[in-house]
Amino acid sequence: MFKSKHLLGIKELSPDEINHILDTSSGFRDVLRRDIKKVPPLRGKTVISLFFEPSTRTRTSFALAAKRLSADDVNFSVTSSSVVKGESIQDTALTIQALGADFVVIRHKSSGVPHILSKILNASVVNAGDGANEHPTQALLDLFTIRSHKKKFKGLTVSIIGDIAHSRVAKSNIYGLTKLGAHVRVICPPTLMPAEIDKMGVEVFHSIDKGVRNADVLMTLRLQLERQSTGFLPSLREYFKLYGLTQERLGLAKKNAIVMHPGPMNRGVEIASDVADGPQSVILEQVTNGIAVRMAVLYLLAGVKK
């Protein structure tokens, strides 16, 4: 089923592969509802996570996914880049492999690092976020969450609101959603819109009121607070005024629209508290689904002939 033993991005996946991961995730989602949440398929396998950027939720989610599959899970935490540390990323990765990793789950601030490592490692490389490129398991859990509420993607309108230029979450979701037939709108100030994104098959909006109208899914993104000091925005207050997802704006979307956020949230910056905590929010569901999706990814990659 899977062409590659690595999960580098959604960009590299076919619609069939994406659907297969989502179907497999459903099974693991059921496992997570049981009293005993552990299954044996990856017994004896080792998952090493290599995070060059701070992360709590993704790392924990991967760790739990590995444990639920009975794999050994080890965390190799490094917060500095290779340049600062004096060891090249390739050397670090080969070290991890020599430690006996079957899977290397990697996050790095520089785009393309998982791709570069996939060319030198025998272990399966799982991208847990690389620069402004992709965060494929986040998109898969978002797709899984959307599917569980909306059943199908064709005909859906998904509005992604926030710092598109710096968001690997947005990128992976754009690939996934467009591949599965959804209509994607991206909404953000022009300073945070990446070059020529309209050519990726999405509709571009600078007005949130227009961008959320009649949408089925509203996906807000985390705004890195340093965007203000680096000249992308005049102030966080103005950002919330222009792009914050408020109850009023939520009212412009379809009645049964769902609200998503990859976390961690800046309440009062990109999303109002009453929306985040409101009945249309599926934000915590996303977190739980993340474990199931990551279990599916590890499980399926383990099945690829090496």
Next chain:
Amino acid sequence: MKLVIKNGRVIDPSQNIDGYKDIYVEKGKIQGLYAQGKAPKASKIIDASKCIVIPGLVDMHVHLREPGFEHKETIQSGTTAAARGGFTSVCCMPNTNPVNDTISVTEFIIDRARKVGSCTVFPIAAITKGQMGEELTELEALMKAGCIAFSDDGRPVANSLIMRRALEYSKIFNVPIISHCEDAQLSEGGVMNEGLVSTIVGLQGIPKAAEEIMVARDLALCELTGGRLHIAHVSTKGSVNMIRNAKARGVNVTAETCPHYFSIHDESLISYDTNLKVNPPIRTAEDMAGIKEGVKDGTIDVIATDHAPHHIDDKNIEFDAAAFGISGLETAFALSYHLVTENVIDLRRLITMMSLTPCKLLNISKGTLSEGADADITVINTEKTFKVDAAKFQSKGRNTPFNKWVLKGTVEHTVSMGRVFDWS
């Protein structure tokens, strides 16, 4: 040593020659061109059957890294790479350590090249002390020591007033100021061309405007001062258009581009191959077409390599952290010869762009096969193909995005000041 190069098709744009002739070389000088079989007897014979015999190529933009970065390249390895690529003269940029902003550095480079070099080296000195963009270097002393142009390559002069002064003051000596056009604030943090591909791969882009703003500024300053401006490594269609317009209204400007700007475009970056990381960045297919148009209509005067060798440790890391630069000397002719096979320019013009024109721009008495000239001669088989093998480069820098490419046009022999290199 007495040398005869026979049976080749001799093309020398400086004398308007294109025909089958034999060349006789003695004491490092060209003694004359003869009808086939009529040259004097010699101890060394090069049979140039099926080959073109042309003036040694001249590269007006290389980085030899010595002094200071000998792990990347040395004057010895860099000039040997040049000879391997068919070049008999190279002009080296001043961004060494120490910077070539004083005669002691210039003299070191020239002396070193005479002792260990495989071709002639003409240093380019910094425009400003330490390439800091603040105070002019001593142009007269540096030229007397052997520098043939001035450039703060890689660290362009940001202050327009200093750039104005450089263009004015250099008029005393009728010497070109070579500008690496980049608005460093606009390009800051960027690692590739900004556009759809940078969005797709998630790498920070360098907009074309970062180059074009500086091209526009320098053209305005050139027009203001009447100085001699040479624009290095033109990479965008917009720059070509501006230079074309400026030339049309008589601005004293010349320009160069490099093989990588007309051989590949940014879609290759999908691979995250750090050998594609270069500054200015590989642009779009549209720019590539624009560059070719500029080469075709004469807007672009010169093909140079911007040979920028790096150690593997500077490239075998994440894309963001990798060094900018391509090791270009050993693929330059064949990549450029592609312009001839696809009818962008004819062979004679290609040879002119890679030898005679840079010599004229820099007041170098090379780029010709005329009697009495230095015996700088290159023999190339333009029908033979080869597969690029970076591991076999003479350069210490194996950083090429063209590895494994099959190219047409093999350098068979290089004669540099009468010294013969047989490559096949």
